[in-house]
Amino acid sequence: MSDLAIRNLFIIPTIVFLIVFNIFPLLYSLGYSFTDYRGSMNDPVTFVGLQNYRELLADAAIWSNFTLTAKYVIVSVAGQVIVGFGAALLLNRPIPGKGLLTTLMMLPMMMCMAVVGLFWQLLYNPSWGIVNFLLGTEGMVWLSNPDVALYAVAITDIWMWSPFVMLLSLAGLSAIPPSLYEAAAIDRASRWFVFRRITLPLVAPLLLIAVIFRTMEAFKTFDIAYVMTSMDETELAAIRLYKMAFLEWQTGRSCALAYIMLLAVLAITNVYVKYLNRLKER
Amino acid sequence: MAVVQSKGSRWINRAAIALALAMLVVSMIPLYWIGSTAFKNRSDATTVPPTVFFSPEITPFIKLFTARVQQRGERDQAEYAAAPWWEKLVMEGGDRFIKDDKGNIESSGYVARFLNSIIIAVTSTFLAVAMGTITAYGFSRFKMPGENDWLFFILSTRMLPPVVVAIPMFLMYRAVGLVDTHIGLIILYTAFNLSFSVWLMKGFIDEIPKEYEEAALVDGYTRMEAFFKIVLPQATTGIAATAVFCFITAWNEYAFALMMTNKTAQTAPPYIPSQLGSGLTDWTVIAAGSLLFLIPVALFTFFLRAHLLRGVTFGAIRR
DSSP, rough: HHHHHHHHHHHHHHHHHIIIIIHHHHHHHHHTTBOOOOTTTOOOOOBTTHHHHHHHHHHHHHHHHHHHHHHHHHHHHHHHHHHHHHHHHHSSSTTHHHHHHHOOOOOOGGGGHHHHHHHHHHHHHTOOOOHHHHOOOTTOTTTTTTTOOOOOHHHHHHHHHHEEEEEEEEEEHSSHHHHHHHHHHHOOOOOOHHHHIHHHHHHHHHHHHHHHHHHHHHHOOOOOHHHHHOOOGGGOOHHHHHIIIIOOOOHHHHHHHHHHHHHHHHHHHHHHHHHHHHHHHH | OOOOOOOOHHHHHHHHHHHHHHHHHHHHHHHHHHHHHHTTTTTHHSSSSSOOOOOOSHHHHHHHHHHEEEEOOOOOOOHHHHSSSHHHHHHHTTTEOBBOOOOBBOOOOOHHHHHHHHHHHHHHHHHHHHHHHHHHHHHHHHHOHHHHHHHHHHHHHHOOHHHHHHHHHHHHHHHOTTTTOOOHHHHOOOOOHHHHHHHHHHHHHTTTTTHHHHHHHTTTTTTHHHHIIHHHHTTTTHHHHHHHHHHEEEEEEEHHHHHHHSSSSSSHHHHHHHHHSSSSSHHHHHHHHHHHHHHHHHHHHHGGGGGHHHHHHSSSOOO
């Protein structure tokens, strides 16, 4: 077989497979997003043009879903950066048993989000949960309290994903040439100066990759919030979409909402890829 | 980090290590709690203040695997005396087994879901890694017009929110009868993992020197032989790491499973939380189910530790 034939044989099936199972469904739902189709009924489907999009974008409830999502993304990603980067700074030194230590710390992020969400319900229980016991906040309601629930979910997310930020930060920190620190020590530079002028700029690219990755994932959050709570105050965009599609069966409208979300995610992904390419060029 | 060590920095070092250990302890508490609850007596699981020291029991796991109902009224003493020890444990907890006509104990829904999880995760991992490896080889070794665009396209399919893809997939699956089937979920997970496996494997294959194959081609190997006999053996570590990552992703997946299955092909992630609402919540059983489900992933994480960084960044960072 010629190299060209082998190349095509190796690459084309994968691309066809991905088009059939990822792109074709999206075109299919793009079509439905302009209709009033309801998946639970056999009513004739009528074309309604941009009505779904217009109504969704004018709906205050949808905007509040997106505002909540933004709030959740900011709180949880910021928390992960603080905890994860902090932990990386602490671990970036010779420590006996460091490999085991870091691997143990990585465990949460490898786990099933739905199961994590479930057993955090046990930890958050107001009367016998261990969170209240350890914090001394007896009887504090976390997950059914509209003011706190979103943050409680974000805390679980921070517990789960800080190791991710830590892993990337550690990689960045360990790649800083020691000669830079030695030079700074000879110049009697202060710790703060060294951190601000050497450590931070050199870790920044990897830290930013971590932030973009986590932002993308946090924006899509479904599992953890859906398992842990069920309130309007914690109804993230992905949860609203799920309810609209599979519980209320407003299929046409949910396809339109899906497209609005999709554009947002693609915008973030694009930023990520652009940044990654620039990083690779260096 | 070879910072010049002064007396002050040695203290800072010690304080940092102590703080890091404290962080580790805090992050391990939830895991310890789920692990210990899985071995508690039901009455110890929900005490105020929480029970830390207890005598471990195996009862939650027996309950996890079997179908039970609550015993109403007095239990049959003769039956209790004749029962094996594990049945006695369940009877002492106030339950009795559901048995068929021949007296065989029925297994719980968890067993079926766990098996589904294994079947679906293993099959979809195999497919995604096999296709991903050859595609990655194609992208790594041959020129392709618009190569970066194709690679971006492949990556972007993974970035789609599952709920967004699930709506049209559900309608299509319903039309062809794939809702709640093993094949349906396997296809979805294969598509989901394929993009990841292409990216990760491309990184691993890029690292294998081209000269090996070129030498083989000179020796009269065909391109195919060179791929199977030279490249694949070199890529074994990468394939294993990719497979474990794909397996973990499929194993942990919740959203698709929730929307596409309800019984026959349901996996464990949507099933375990759904048990919360059914009757009186027995947290020890839920903890046992969660623990058993998390253990394979915990073990794999240790095997993967050298490749974690590469895996979680889609092969973008290779140190």
